[in-house]
Amino acid sequence: MLHAVIMAGGSGTRFWPESRRLMPKQLLQLAGDSTMIQSTAARLGGTIPADRQWVLTNEVLVDAIGKQLPGVPGPQILGEPFKRDTAPCIGLAAVSIAHGDPDAILLVLPSDHVIADAAAFGRAIQAGEKLIQQDPTRIVTFGIKPTYPAESFGYIQRGDVIAGSDVDAFDVQRFREKPDRQTATEYLAGGDFYWNSGIFLWRADTILSAMKKNVPEMHARIETIGAAIGRDDFDAVLRKEFEAINGKSIDYAVMEGYPNVAVVEAPFDWDDVGSWQAIARLHPSDEHGNTVVGNHVAIDTTGCIIRTRPDHTVTTIDVDGLIIVQTEDATLVAPKHAEERVREIVKRLEADSRQELL
Amino acid sequence: MLHAVIMAGGSGTRFWPESRRLMPKQLLQLAGDSTMIQSTAARLGGTIPADRQWVLTNEVLVDAIGKQLPGVPGPQILGEPFKRDTAPCIGLAAVSIAHGDPDAILLVLPSDHVIADAAAFGRAIQAGEKLIQQDPTRIVTFGIKPTYPAESFGYIQRGDVIAGSDVDAFDVQRFREKPDRQTATEYLAGGDFYWNSGIFLWRADTILSAMKKNVPEMHARIETIGAAIGRDDFDAVLRKEFEAINGKSIDYAVMEGYPNVAVVEAPFDWDDVGSWQAIARLHPSDEHGNTVVGNHVAIDTTGCIIRTRPDHTVTTIDVDGLIIVQTEDATLVAPKHAEERVREIVKRLEADSRQELL
Numbered sequence: 008m009l010h011a012v013i014m015a016g017g018s019g020t021r022f023w024p025e026s027r028r029l030m031p032k033q034l035l036q037l038a039g040d041s042t043m044i045q046s047t048a049a050r051l052g053g054t055i056p057a058d059r060q061w062v063l064t065n066e067v068l069v070d071a072i073g074k075q076l077p078g079v080p081g082p083q084i085l086g087e088p089f090k091r092d093t094a095p096c097i098g099l100a101a102v103s104i105a106h107g108d109p110d111a112i113l114l115v116l117p118s119d120h121v122i123a124d125a126a127a128f129g130r131a132i133q134a135g136e137k138l139i140q141q142d143p144t145r146i147v148t149f150g151i152k153p154t155y156p157a158e159s160f161g162y163i164q165r166g167d168v169i170a171g172s173d174v175d176a177f178d179v180q181r182f183r184e185k186p187d188r189q190t191a192t193e194y195l196a197g198g199d200f201y202w203n204s205g206i207f208l209w210r211a212d213t214i215l216s217a218m219k220k221n222v223p224e225m226h227a228r229i230e231t232i233g234a235a236i237g238r239d240d241f242d243a244v245l246r247k248e249f250e251a252i253n254g255k256s257i258d259y260a261v262m263e264g265y266p267n268v269a270v271v272e273a274p275f276d277w278d279d280v281g282s283w284q285a286i287a288r289l290h291p292s293d294e295h296g297n298t299v300v301g302n303h304v305a306i307d308t309t310g311c312i313i314r315t316r317p318d319h320t321v322t323t324i325d326v327d328g329l330i331i332v333q334t335e336d337a338t339l340v341a342p343k344h345a346e347e348r349v350r351e352i353v354k355r356l357e358a359d360s361r362q363e364l365l
Numbered sequence: 366m367l368h369a370v371i372m373a374g375g376s377g378t379r380f381w382p383e384s385r386r387l388m389p390k391q392l393l394q395l396a397g398d399s400t401m402i403q404s405t406a407a408r409l410g411g412t413i414p415a416d417r418q419w420v421l422t423n424e425v426l427v428d429a430i431g432k433q434l435p436g437v438p439g440p441q442i443l444g445e446p447f448k449r450d451t452a453p454c455i456g457l458a459a460v461s462i463a464h465g466d467p468d469a470i471l472l473v474l475p476s477d478h479v480i481a482d483a484a485a486f487g488r489a490i491q492a493g494e495k496l497i498q499q500d501p502t503r504i505v506t507f508g509i510k511p512t513y514p515a516e517s518f519g520y521i522q523r524g525d526v527i528a529g530s531d532v533d534a535f536d537v538q539r540f541r542e543k544p545d546r547q548t549a550t551e552y553l554a555g556g557d558f559y560w561n562s563g564i565f566l567w568r569a570d571t572i573l574s575a576m577k578k579n580v581p582e583m584h585a586r587i588e589t590i591g592a593a594i595g596r597d598d599f600d601a602v603l604r605k606e607f608e609a610i611n612g613k614s615i616d617y618a619v620m621e622g623y624p625n626v627a628v629v630e631a632p633f634d635w636d637d638v639g640s641w642q643a644i645a646r647l648h649p650s651d652e653h654g655n656t657v658v659g660n661h662v663a664i665d666t667t668g669c670i671i672r673t674r675p676d677h678t679v680t681t682i683d684v685d686g687l688i689i690v691q692t693e694d695a696t697l698v699a700p701k702h703a704e705e706r707v708r709e710i711v712k713r714l715e716a717d718s719r720q721e722l723l
Binding site for chain 1: 382662664665673676677678679680681682683684687689691693694695696697698699700702703706707709710713714717719722
C-alpha cells in the first residue's frame with residue numbers, strides 16, 4: 008500500500024516573527040485559509056487517504072499537529088525526541104509503517120510546500136508508484152523544472168529517459184548541492200537539471216536496506232526502536248536509541264550514493280515557501296507591487312510585503328521593497344534582499360535568551 | 366497675580382499613530398516619564414502654582430486632562446466647544462481669569478513643548494513680568510536663538526534693546542511667518558532673529574483691549590461669554606457664542622499689528638516636539654545612531670527612531686533612517702525625511718472613516 012510520510016519537524020526560522028518554536032511555519036496559514044500542513048494533507052487526500060498519512064515531527068509539536076489534522080490517526084503522528092536530521096526520521100517512519108504493512112511504499116514529502124494542482128501531483132505519485140512496481144529497489148525523486156538560476160535549492164541532473172512511464176521520467180545521473188550563481192546559471196542553460204523538490208518515493212524495505220548498507224549503526228538503532236513497537240517500553244527505547252544516533256540527512260546518508268534513482272519531472276507548479284518573499288509569489292499584489300495579507304494604509308509605497316494580524320494596521324510612507332510582518336508581540340522590518348538574514352534575528356534572540364519571542 | 370494659560374487643544378497628527386483624537390500629543394509621554402502637559406505644569410510650578418494654572422482645550426479632552434493634572438482646580442480646565450483657533454481660546458481664558466482677578470497677568474504657553482531648565486524658564490517669566498509692570502500695555506514674547514535655518518517656525522525680528530531688564534530683552538521690530546530655506550538662512554546669518562516660541566505674557570485687560578480694537582465682533586462674543594460666568598446658562602452661552610466666532614490665530618488677530626511688543630531672549634533650551642524626529646533629540650541614541658523608546662532588536666540598523674509598547678519588540682535588519690512607531694492597533698514605518706507626511710496618513714484614515722484609528 009501507498010503511505011504518505013509528512014516531514015513536519017522544521018522550525019522555519021526565516022518566517023519569524025510569525026514562525027515560533029511551538030508554532031513553526033508548517034502550522035501557519037501562509038498561503039490561503041489552511042495551514043501549510045493542512046494543505047499538504049488535503050492535497051494528498053485524493054491519492055493517499057488520511058488513514059495512511061503519517062506525520063514525523065518534533066515531539067513538542069505532536070499535539071498541535073493532531074489538532075490541525077483530526078483525520079490522521081493519533082498514533083500516526085510520531086514525535087522525534089531529539090533533532091537528528093532527516094535520515095533517522097525517515098528510518099523511524101519506515102520501521103513504524105513496515106510493522107503493519109511490510110510491502111509499504113512511502114511517499115516522503117515536506118509539510119510546508121505549496122503545490123497548486125493536486126490532481127497533477129496525484130498523477131505524478133501514481134507514475135512514481137508504477138516505476139517502483141517495475142523495479143522494487145528503485146528510489147523515485149520528483150524534479151522541478153528550474154525557471155531561474157536558484158542558489159537556494161539542491162539540483163538533480165537527469166540521465167537516460169525511462170521508457171513506459173506515464174509521465175516524463177529519467178534515471179538520475181547525479182545529485183548536486185546548492186550551487187553558486189554561476190553554476191546555477193549553467194544548470195539552467197544545460198536543460199538537464201531539476202530542482203530537488205525534497206519529495207521521495209520508495210518501498211519501506213528498500214530505504215531500510217539502503218540505510219543498513221550505508222549507515223549500519225543508525226540502522227541498527229532504528230531496528231531496535233522498530234522491535235519495541237507495541238511494547239510498554241517503546242517510549243524509553245525510542246528516547247534512548249534516538250538520542251544515541253549520529254544524525255545525518257537522508258541525502259547524505261543514502262541518496263547521493265544510491266545506484267538506482269529515478270526522477271519524475273513534476274507536472275505541477277511548486278513553491279518551497281522558503282522565506283517571506285514566497286508570500287509575494289503566493290498572493291496577488293496591488294498596482295504598486297505591494298502584497299498585503301492583513302491591513303495596510305499606504306502613501307507612496309511600492310514593492311512591499313506586508314503581513315498583519317486582523318486587528319492591526321501597518322501604515323507606510325515613501326518606502327520600497329520592505330518586508331513588514333506584524334505579530335502580537337514582535338514586528339519585523341527588513342528589505343526583501345535581507346530576508347535570509349531573518350535567521351540572524353532568531354539567533355540573536357536565542358543568544359539573549361528571549362524565550363518569549365522564540 | 367501671575368496666571369498660566371496652558372494651551373492644550375492641539376491634535377498632534379504628526380505623532381500618529383501614538384497621537385489620537387482622544388489622546389493627542391500633549392497627553393502622551395514623549396519625553397521622559399511624564400506626559401507633555403504634566404511636564405509643562407510641573408515646570409511652571411515653581412513660578413506659577415497649580416491653583417493659578419488654567420488649561421484651555423477641546424471639550425472632549427477636559428476629563429483626561431483633569432486626570433493628568435489633579436492639582437489644577439477642575440473649573441480652571443476650560444473646554445472649547447468648537448475649534449476656533451487661538452484668538453478666541455485666549456480671549457476665553459482672559460475673561461475667565463479677569464473675572465476673579467482683574468489685574469491678572471497671563472503667561473500663555475503651549476502644552477507640548479520641552480524646556481529643560483525650569484529655573485531659567487522661571488527667571489525669564491519673572492523678567493517678562495517686570496517688563497509688564499514697567500509698561501502695562503506691553504506684550505512680552507519669548508524668542509529662541511536659532512541654531513539652524515528652520516523652516517517650520519515663525520520668527521521674531523528684534524529691534525532696540527530694552528534697558529533695565531534682568532535678561533536680554535528687546536523691542537520687537539517685526540513678526541515673520543515661516544520662511545523658505547533661503548530666507549531662513551538669511552535670518553540665521555542676520556543674528557537679530559529669534560524663533561517664535563509661542564509663549565506670551567500680557568495683562569488680561571491688555572489682550573482684551575487689543576482684541577476689542579482689532580477683532581471687535583470676536584471680542585463682543587467673548588465678553589458675552591464672560592458676562593455669563595457663574596450663571597446657570599453659561600454652558601449654553603459659551604456654546605452659542607463660540608460657535609458663531611470667526612476663528613483666527615492670536616498672531617493674525619492681534620500680535621502682528623500690536624505696537625508695543627517686547628521679546629525676551631530665552632535663556633533655556635527649548636524643543637517644540639513637533640514631529641517624530643524630536644524623539645531623537647530628546648532621548649540618547651545608541652552607537653549606531655538609533656533612538657529607541659521601547660524594545661528593539663537590530664541587525665545592521667542605523668539612524669532609526671523606534672518606539673514600541675512595553676510588551677512588543679520591533680526587529681530590523683539592514684535599514685537606515687526609518688521611523689518605526691508601534692502601537693496596539695497601528696504601526697507606522699516611514700523614512701525620517703517623510704515625517705511631515707504622517708499627516709497624510711491621518712487624512713487618508715479620515716477620508717476612509719477609519720474612526721477606530723483616529
